Amino acid sequence: MVDHHPAAVEVEDLHVSYGATPVLTGVALTVPAGGGVCVTGENGIGKSTLLRCVSSLQQPDSGEIRVFGGAPGATPEFWRAVVTTVEPPTWYPGLTVREHVELVCRANGQDPEQAGIDEALERFGLTGHADAIPPSLSSGQKQRLTLAVALIRPSSLLILDEPEQRLDPDGRKEVAALLADYVAGGGSLLMASHDEEFAAASGAEVTTMESLSA
């Protein structure tokens, strides 16, 4: 399913309102398989709402969403193919940083010994915190762990809401390079960001939220 469909994400005529307030009005978007799209726009314009709908974490009022040709969230295959950081992660009580990464590897059928956990912790500046529990990390370190966990497991589509948030300048550059590698390796990327330089360095085509609405 995942390898043969031309588009990773197709959104057509999406409408979402909160109460009487329309937020998304006729939004259309395509993320090609093996391509990246970054949606920009002012606070409150609806970027997270769009990403939540594509991630199946929110039901739109109307419109069509297909992820690799299927309904988002409908099958276990969707969750094998898609990683989303739109919803903030929940940390398991008493599990260390390293154990969280190991857990994700095991759940995805990877051998933790072969998955490159040490390298991932090193890459995200978490080596010295491997035996800490996530609640004791700084907000930037938590964001690094979230991204390390998102990137260590195999996937076909990353849906990331402002992944640059709380990262220092070097961290932004490193994460942008990792995302560019992900896309160059055939992965698809849909993200929202306020940092166009970061988005461009991530290999994503930058588009404004305004341009997506009818």
Ligand SMILES: Nc1ncnc2c1ncn2[C@@H]1O[C@H](COP(=O)(O)OP(=O)(O)OP(=O)(O)O)[C@@H](O)[C@H]1O
């Ligand atoms: N659960 C909700 N109930 C009511 N209104 C909401 C809800 N979630 C979002 N909104 C409103 O919908 C609008 C769009 O919010 P959304 O979070 O999608 O914007 P955003 O573009 O991601 O903003 P930011 O750049 O600040 O992250 C905002 O005006 C927000 O207040």
